Amino acid sequence: MTMTPERLRGATSGRAAQAPVPPARTRRGGTRRQAAWAGLIFLAPTLIIFGYFAWWPIAQSVVLAFQQTNLVDPAEWVGFRNFEILFADPLLSRAALNTLWFTVLSLAIGLPVPLFCAVLMSELRRGGTLARVLAYLPVVIPPVVSVLLWKVFFSPGESGVINSLLALVGLGPLPWLQSPELAMPSLVIVATWSGAGTAILIYLAALTGVSTELYEAAELDGASVWQRIVHITLPQMRGIILVLLLLQIIGAIQVFTEPYVMTDGGPANATVTILLMIYRYAFLFGNYGVATALSVLLALVLVLVSAIYLRLTRSWSTR
């Protein structure tokens, strides 16, 4: 929690009232009060804009979770009915498990791949810039375009792009998006492909902060490249890895574009995620109350996950 200007003011005036105050102290207190006011004035536009466009909708959506509305007539209070409808929906547990599965898969694939690429690219003597551009290129492509592109790549049958490549090594053809087992891993591949560029750049930036003296010392001691990575690079980057891991968990739990565009939750609900359910409740069934109730639940889960994660990793990150 940050100190609000009111708290700051209360704290300074309270202290001023306690004891005889030397003149210099009053001056300093007055300066501090003025600074608080000035700060508030400078902050006001940001606070108003942020409050109106970010926090006010959040507050409204929490209220909407307990209402039923058609967006024409005034909303009607229904108490916990939206949550009851939600928990009676057998798809909820399926969507939760699918979302968890997507998150696990995207951590298993999506965390090591960019880290490995970044370390590899930092070791490049030549062509580093080109490698960075190539790695970041997928991020520049609009998500729907890249997802549709992959949909074509994943085309089943022998003529599909990926299946043609597999055929060269005598494998396949595989029913990528058409199989309940393969559909989710396929989506993870797409999500990793389109998101890895950003993570690579962040890792590369972090890598420049690793002291070169440590490498030099290690080289003098005869450490191999692998030993240098394990004993110097990774420990030095643990803070950034930790943050990116958390962001990845949060992002993966909110996955939407890939299942929406590529599979519409299919086949046979194999890729229905929580966000896809929220979307369907809101925009397909017109039940905004239930959709918002699920949004609120998801937000609570994410806050809880973040808190637990940060507590568990606190000692590691500050070591």
Next chain:
Amino acid sequence: MHQRTRCALAALVLVPVLAGTAACSSGGGGGEASGDGDGTVTITIMGKPAATNTAAVALFERQVAAFEEANPHITIEASDVPWDAKTFATRLAGGSAPTLLRVPLTEPPALIERGQVADISDVASELDSFDDLNPRVMQFLESDGAVYGIPEKSYAFGLVYNRDLFEQAGLDPDSPPETWDEVREYAKKISDTTGKTGFGEISTNNSGGWHLTGYDYSFGGRMIEQASDGTWTAAFNDGSAHDVLEMWKAMRWEDDSLGDNVLGKQEDLVAEFTAGNVGMWVTAPPDVYPNYIAAGGDPDVFGAGPMPQGGADATLAGATVLMVSATATQAEKEAAVKWIDWRALRPNYDLEVAAETAEASAADGLPVGVPVAPIFSEEAYEAYRDAIAEYVNVPVENFAPYVGSLDAFEYVPEPAVASQEIYAALDPVVQAVLTDPNADIDALLDDAETRVNQILAQNAS
């Protein structure tokens, strides 16, 4: 990690998740009279053809100009954005929903129930042709004696097929299959001889549930039934839906005639069919034909046959209907209904206008004379056909098997309540059968029945 960072992360989590849905919660608003006191009114309407279909856009714009000239106090702002439940909700919330909505017949019950469309009884009943409108469609647009919409066109499911592929497979393109057994046999022949998909199927975006419903009707089944106390329950967990799923399973895994790509929606199949990669599929032939032509399809290759039957002589019927947003003012309602009459009804009952429209369409290279299921009486439709006869440019004989079947079948409407939700609940059933050779049809139907009953119970409460 520091507390401040933790707060920032919590905010990071909350904002994107909630802000999206909260955007819908900013209340109704909008729709206040756009008339400005001097009797003029501006309405926003859906139904302008897609920009890629330049000929249809030109005709539409001429109609708008003529309408505005005849009604100088009305201004029309047209949009080519098609009906989309998700954009409608947000536009309604933002006060920018169109005055005139153009929606499929599955939508009116929910829109009426949610109070999102206006009662237009007073203005609609004054139309010359109102009493002649087909009661089969009107029953879905009326509720408690009030009228909420007017049909623009109606359709019945039929079989669309590629006449070239039929010939290549040694089949007679003038005799499309009439039963599901024949469909299965023809599909296998087409895929065996040509290597193309014998029978195309779709299963996402509610299209799987939609097709299961239509096929179920042809076996004599129904999706939901109403008890004497007015409550609805699922009725599909019986022999007929089971037969449909067994047939799909056999065609997909035994015959290998459904192709590999079964996870698509109608637009995907139209593209594949236009490209000549699909032998047959089920849809509304008159509805699909203009899209097929606009996408560069060859008119002579397009064939339309009867809805294949499993013994019931029934077909799923639907329509495109026009409704007015609940936020419209009285002046906007009147203007919208005037426009409905001008664009959608007059060319069907006013023979002079029908001929003029047909002539202009033909001059623009648009399909004229696609056989449809009429929104007025058979007699009115006959007179209309005579009036446009000289401008017909569609190979009507290719539609003969479809048209011949229309009188023979019972028209069964889509589920009267929660149709889209029911379709959404059935999509996974269809997808399971088409993607998993070991799918347990009984278990799938049991699950779907429980789910649909839940939906119906929630809908009633």
